[in-house]
Amino acid sequence: MNWYEKLNQYFPIEEMKSKEHIELLLKEKQEYKKDEGPNHVLMYIEMDDFVFIDYLFVSKAARGQGLGKKLIDNLKSKGKPIILEVEPVDYDDTDTEKRQRFYEREGFKHARSIGYRRRSLETGKINEMEILYWSPFDEAEESIYEKMRHTYETIHTYKDVQLYGEPYEPAEQVLTFDEEKAPSL
Template structure:
């Protein structure tokens, strides 16, 4: 019998896992590898918030954004988004569709809309959880100058799939979880 060293789970991962649905969470070691090994993947953590993001040359991708429960409604999230928007590059993120049985989904959508984000209605994004069950995510974007075309959103999200969601995926999942040509499509 071999002894497996128990590696501690980073505190940022525990915070995220206590808030985000399990199917939206990356494997703990994949997220840790992104944070520790990938120069374009950033982690900002304060007493008020936690954000993990991809910083590409022509856009930002917000992978996870969590405002601590006791800070919600105080403007912390909006100030953080304004800080990211001050970079003057488009920002892309995923958010679950509004569920009438979950008021938090509507609150999240309104929060992003109040901060200038729009839905990319022409791009469909559907993934499978680790049990093979499909789930859909909506893509929201913010742009410093004008509306972004669905083609550009698709290209940005393709980059995200390749460089973030699929980062060392075979090592952690034994599969590629977000093959762009399978999970992304333009709506006709």
């Protein structure tokens, strides 16, 4: 099974970029990277001042053996904030709770002030995600929001019309920042 099939089996269709989209990013965007092994696929964006995890898959056979922690630790060693999107906990899907607990154990915080709602071009369904982040220093959620917005505008929507036949929604419709919910530093 190739890396895309692994991701496609694990992530809901609403969260998946097309294979063509990911391959174009790998080819045309030097900051878009793939780390792949027999039991994992990690797709991430490394910018000068942050890392964004696009997809992290660890095979069932390797879960509980510290592989996910090792992959996250490798990213943490870069000394930059790490941002990712994760599905809200769905008690009918135990994987959502396990993922959230994993990131919590790794020191990730919920960006309570950032909202993320995007209509899937594939299904038309509204996909709501939670933004999690880890930072080696006190990073303001407003800064996380700006980094998330940059990722959405340069990676998520990259060549969207060419790839999907229509544009993704503009960032200001998908991402919101509520200053009143932001923790004070």
